[in-house]
Amino acid sequence: MDYILQGFAQALKLLVHGDPETYSAVAATVKASGFSMAASLFLGVPSGFVLGYLHFPGRRQVRLLVDTLLSLPTVFIGLMVYAFISRQGPLGNLGLLFTLPGIAIGQTILALPVVIALSATAIESTDANLRTTLMSLGVNRRQLLFTSLWEVRHGIIAATLTAYGRVMTEVGISMMVGGNIKWHTRTITTAIALETGKGMFATGIALGLVLLLIAFTITLPASMLRRK
Amino acid sequence: MPLYDLKNITHRYNGQTVLNIEDWQVDAHSVTGVVGPNGSGKSTLLALMAFVTAPTGGKIRFNGQSVEPFADNVRGKVVLLPQDSLLLKRSVFRNIVYGLQIGGIHGDLSGRVHAAMSMVGLDPAAFAHRPWYALSGGETRRVALAARLVLQPQVLLMDEPTVSVDAASAQMIKEAALHARRQWGTTLVISSHDAEWLADICDTMPHLFRGRILGNGKQTMIFGPWQRISDNMVGKALTADQQFMATRPPQDLGTAVVAIAAEQLALYAGSQQVPAGRHCLKGLLLRLSYEQTADRTSAAVLVGRTVLTAYLDQAHPAQFALMPGQKVRLAYDPDTIQWY
Numbered sequence: 001m002d003y004i005l006q007g008f009a010q011a012l013k014l015l016v017h018g019d020p021e022t023y024s025a026v027a028a029t030v031k032a033s034g035f036s037m038a039a040s041l042f043l044g045v046p047s048g049f050v051l052g053y054l055h056f057p058g059r060r061q062v063r064l065l066v067d068t069l070l071s072l073p074t075v076f077i078g079l080m081v082y083a084f085i086s087r088q089g090p091l092g093n094l095g096l097l098f099t100l101p102g103i104a105i106g107q108t109i110l111a112l113p114v115v116i117a118l119s120a121t122a123i124e125s126t127d128a129n130l131r132t133t134l135m136s137l138g139v140n141r142r143q144l145l146f147t148s149l150w151e152v153r154h155g156i157i158a159a160t161l162t163a164y165g166r167v168m169t170e171v172g173i174s175m176m177v178g179g180n181i182k183w184h185t186r187t188i189t190t191a192i193a194l195e196t197g198k199g200m201f202a203t204g205i206a207l208g209l210v211l212l213l214i215a216f217t218i219t220l221p222a223s224m225l226r227r228k
Numbered sequence: 229m230p231l232y233d234l235k236n237i238t239h240r241y242n243g244q245t246v247l248n249i250e251d252w253q254v255d256a257h258s259v260t261g262v263v264g265p266n267g268s269g270k271s272t273l274l275a276l277m278a279f280v281t282a283p284t285g286g287k288i289r290f291n292g293q294s295v296e297p298f299a300d301n302v303r304g305k306v307v308l309l310p311q312d313s314l315l316l317k318r319s320v321f322r323n324i325v326y327g328l329q330i331g332g333i334h335g336d337l338s339g340r341v342h343a344a345m346s347m348v349g350l351d352p353a354a355f356a357h358r359p360w361y362a363l364s365g366g367e368t369r370r371v372a373l374a375a376r377l378v379l380q381p382q383v384l385l386m387d388e389p390t391v392s393v394d395a396a397s398a399q400m401i402k403e404a405a406l407h408a409r410r411q412w413g414t415t416l417v418i419s420s421h422d423a424e425w426l427a428d429i430c431d432t433m434p435h436l437f438r439g440r441i442l443g444n445g446k447q448t449m450i451f452g453p454w455q456r457i458s459d460n461m462v463g464k465a466l467t468a469d470q471q472f473m474a475t476r477p478p479q480d481l482g483t484a485v486v487a488i489a490a491e492q493l494a495l496y497a498g499s500q501q502v503p504a505g506r507h508c509l510k511g512l513l514l515r516l517s518y519e520q521t522a523d524r525t526s527a528a529v530l531v532g533r534t535v536l537t538a539y540l541d542q543a544h545p546a547q548f549a550l551m552p553g554q555k556v557r558l559a560y561d562p563d564t565i566q567w568y
Contacts, residue, residue, distance in 0.1 A: 129314040130314060132280050132310050133310065133313075133314045135278070135280045136310065136376070137304070137307065137376070138307070138330060138331055141298060143330050147316070
């Protein structure tokens with residue numbers, strides 16, 4: 001029990017004293033997850049709108065595929081991204097292996113189905129009269145898209161937070177694609193795995209608490225936006 | 229040139245034709261009341277006229293031009309107040325100003341929003357900053373109407389504007405629509421079950437049934453089951469001893485419906501004689517309504533459980549003394565009945 005309490009005390013110490021190793025892992029986590037979230041929102045929200053709004057041939061099959069991809073194991077994504085960006089892979093010349101951009105690509109693949117599926121569900125759940133209402137007020141096509149998205153902003157926020165939760169807490173992609181290189185590609189989750197392996201439970205708990213703190217910092221403004 | 233020109237317009241949902249209009253026009257600055265039973269295609273017709281949806285077949289001409297949804301010449305000028313009025317998830321003010329903002333209209337937006345709110349009887353000081361969820365059903369409908377009126381539309385299409393709202397809101401909505409017509413010459417197309425209101429304000433009242441326009445004016449629909457009396461005549465029992473008779477029945481009697489216009493029914497009171505060759509029905513005078521625009525009085529007569537509408541013959545002295553509750557007779561020519 002003592003080592004758990006020690007973990008909480010050490011977490012405060014690491015943060016207050018600005019432990020460089022901890023802050024390096026925090027920075028790596030924020031950078032990789034920030035890029036992957038930006039990419040998955042940029043691609044996923046419009047795709048979710050199309051999937052939830054338009055009725056096109058093969059829509060049900062696409063929806064089934066996206067829903068299936070929600071269960072993609074992180075280690076499988078890590079494996080596939082590794083295969084593509086390793087020296088002998090088709091994208092090996094880009095030099096992405098054991099880099100933060102490499103991790104971000106894997107995390108984008110992880111987050112994208114979550115953003116698409118939950119955005120599509122949010123769009124599908126809008127009042128059937130929303131399109132009629134907006135068109136009867138004189139929108140053009142672009143205004144119809146953006147106002148519809150704004151009307152389902154709570155659903156989009158939920159999709160963002162869910163995807164961010166998956167990205168922040170994954171280990172498989174960061175470990176396989178990033179290689180857990182100290183000062184370079186070590187994220188909070190890979191650091192926790194390493195510290196636990198070394199028997200350094202207190203440091204692991206401390207890093208876990210830092211992760212929670214980052215999650216809280218992200219969730220708070222999102223929650224305030226939801227209230228508006 | 230009519231404002232709207234609909235020729236050979238069809239619309240289908242899931243392979244089923246819900247609207248089939250061969251030839252129909254609406255004049256600019258007119259008031260048109262679309263009447264018809266539930267499921268007759270009124271909402272679909274209004275959605276097509278608002279260019280929210282394109283018809284499955286045919287083109288609607290507006291101001292002489294063929295128009296598609298999102299066309300610049302109708303956006304913000306032709307507005308629809310749907311039956312289930314939906315507000316955007318924002319304050320009352322931002323709901324009403326939305327149409328002006330997306331239309332790129334500048335100037336005194338607050339003044340226009342407040343004027344529109346006043347038109348529908350909403351106090352700007354009390355309502356402007358209320359969120360969308362803090363309104364009653366009637367207030368929601370009035371905010372939705374204000375969001376259309378603020379655009380000073382050329383055409384205002386209203387789908388059952390007074391359904392599910394309180395009497396005060398209904399009155400405000402009616403007055404605001406007529407105010408728009410007076411102030412901006414807005415063409416009004418209204419679908420409503422409030423036949424008295426429509427009869428009072430409308431220039432024309434097309435009757436829609438099973439997606440087809442049957443004609444203008446008041447109609448009574450008579451549904452089956454029909455009993456065959458002879459090869460060329462069928463009847464529908466209205467009371468134990470009275471039948472509505474009609475000739476030239478269609479092959480399929482199961483779904484056949486008769487429409488009889490108020491002009492086809494003549495009302496006889498007191499000692500007035502019904503001419504030979506006319507079929508006569510006895511009934512009870514329910515109410516009398518004066519139609520201001522047409523300067524005539526209609527009478528609703530109850531025969532069994534069916535209400536038939538006829539116009540009074542104001543030239544006949546016996547009809548001056550008519551009072552609701554009185555026994556009257558209705559007569560018509562069974563050969564002129566229209567089947568659908």
